[in-house]
Amino acid sequence: METKQVEKAYVFRLYPTEQQAELISKSIGCARFVYNYFLARRSKYYEETGETLGYTKCSEELTLLKQTKEHLWLNEVDKFALQNSLRNLDTAFVNFFRECQRGNIKQGYPNFKKKHGNRQSYRTNFTNDNIKVDMETCQVKLPKLGWAAFRKNKKQTTFPTEIINATVKRSPSGRFFVSVCCVDQVEILPEIDKCVGVDMGLKQFLILSSGEPIENPRYFRKTGRQLAQAQRRLSRMKKGSKNYIKQRLKVAKLHERIANQRKDFLHKQSTRLVKENQIICLEDLQVKNMILNRKLAKSIQDAGWSDFKRMVAYKSDWYGRTLVQIGKFFPSTKKCGHCGEVNPMLTLSEREWQCPVCKTIHDRDQNAAANILNEGLRILAA
Ligand SMILES: [Zn+2]
Numbered sequence: 001m002e003t004k005q006v007e008k009a010y011v012f013r014l015y016p017t018e019q020q021a022e023l024i025s026k027s028i029g030c031a032r033f034v035y036n037y038f039l040a041r042r043s044k045y046y047e048e049t050g051e052t053l054g055y056t057k058c059s060e061e062l063t064l065l066k067q068t069k070e071h072l073w074l075n076e077v078d079k080f081a082l083q084n085s086l087r088n089l090d091t092a093f094v095n096f097f098r099e100c101q102r103g104n105i106k107q108g109y110p111n112f113k114k115k116h117g118n119r120q121s122y123r124t125n126f127t128n129d130n131i132k133v134d135m136e137t138c139q140v141k142l143p144k145l146g147w148a149a150f151r152k153n154k155k156q157t158t159f160p161t162e163i164i165n166a167t168v169k170r171s172p173s174g175r176f177f178v179s180v181c182c183v184d185q186v187e188i189l190p191e192i193d194k195c196v197g198v199d200m201g202l203k204q205f206l207i208l209s210s211g212e213p214i215e216n217p218r219y220f221r222k223t224g225r226q227l228a229q230a231q232r233r234l235s236r237m238k239k240g241s242k243n244y245i246k247q248r249l250k251v252a253k254l255h256e257r258i259a260n261q262r263k264d265f266l267h268k269q270s271t272r273l274v275k276e277n278q279i280i281c282l283e284d285l286q287v288k289n290m291i292l293n294r295k296l297a298k299s300i301q302d303a304g305w306s307d308f309k310r311m312v313a314y315k316s317d318w319y320g321r322t323l324v325q326i327g328k329f330f331p332s333t334k335k336c337g338h339c340g341e342v343n344p345m346l347t348l349s350e351r352e353w354q355c356p357v358c359k360t361i362h363d364r365d366q367n368a369a370a371n372i373l374n375e376g377l378r379i380l381a382a
Contacts, residue, residue, distance in 0.1 A: 197373025
């Protein structure tokens with residue numbers, strides 16, 4: 001079997017000791033401090049000189065900063081955590097400059113990191129065996145932290161030898177995770193001759209060009225309802241009270257459960273599509289359902305679609321499949337798959353429609369998926 005070298009991340013739930021948990025929180029705090037400190041520094045530097053303070057300069061300043069009396073505490077945590085924070089900041093600026101060049105001046109200026117934001121993490125780099133994963137004892141070794149326990153994964157017994165970096169996270173509900181990124185091998189799948197067009201359904205999650213709908217799992221709705229209820233309850237409580245804090249934790253846990261359920265579902269569906277088809281055609285952007293779906297369902301589904309596309313993209317790359325993205329201006333829904341006529345009169349509520357020219361009756365979503373497949377194959381041929 002032919003294999004391919006890829007970068008793969010393995011996530012484990014961490015069970016740190018009290019001391020380790022404290023150090024993790026401290027590391028996250030220090031990384032946030034460095035980010036915010038240099039964000040302010042870079043902003044001010046630009047205001048004063050009209051020039052950019054780049055990563056290398058910031059890194060030099062950080063070294064000096066760590067030697068000052070007021071900032072000695074920065075030395076208590078993993079030095080890579082701080083350096084990577086600077087790198088993240090630099091990436092945020094690079095993205096911002098790119099948007100500026102495209103004319104989106106108001107978008108994307110880096111923000112200060114909040115103490116209670118959703119993304120609480122720090123990243124460390126691999127060097128001289130400072131990160132190790134022991135699948136037998138279920139422990140991971142991290143710089144400054146030492147060996148920390150993680151939850152056993154029954155399916156996994158071995159671990160790749162070449163580690164690149166590790167990210168330690170604390171979720172809003174207070175759980176700890178480590179994501180270890182390593183060089184791994186995946187088996188390239190044998191070539192097959194099936195291809196598929198995929199459209200995001202109005203009611204279903206997806207519609208395939210074969211006509212097969214892929215439904216959102218029922219539990220999405222159930223947990224979604226639970227979350228809405230919990231959030232309503234929270235909004236009625238007195239901020240900062242004991243009950244409020246308890247309820248906020250409950251909301252955070254529900255958010256995490258929904259995110260996990262969604263991720264599992266998206267992984268299953270994307271893997272299946274990639275395994276079963278040689279060519280996968282997707283639409284680049286999906287705006288058409290945004291009006292119809294209600295708020296909560298919408299946010300779950302919207303987030304789902306972009307994650308799904310990302311998964312299909314990297315899995316296609318891993319397994320030797322071809323992904324074709326169709327431009328957002330292609331009229332996949334309004335075009336008749338039979339004669340090519342574009343029907344501008346089609347409204348959002350019409351599930352079925354008849355082509356005014358050739359009189360073919362279309363199922364709205366299936367017709368769109370079929371159009372996406374044809375357009376994808378056309379692009380490939382051209
Ligand atoms: Zn027609």
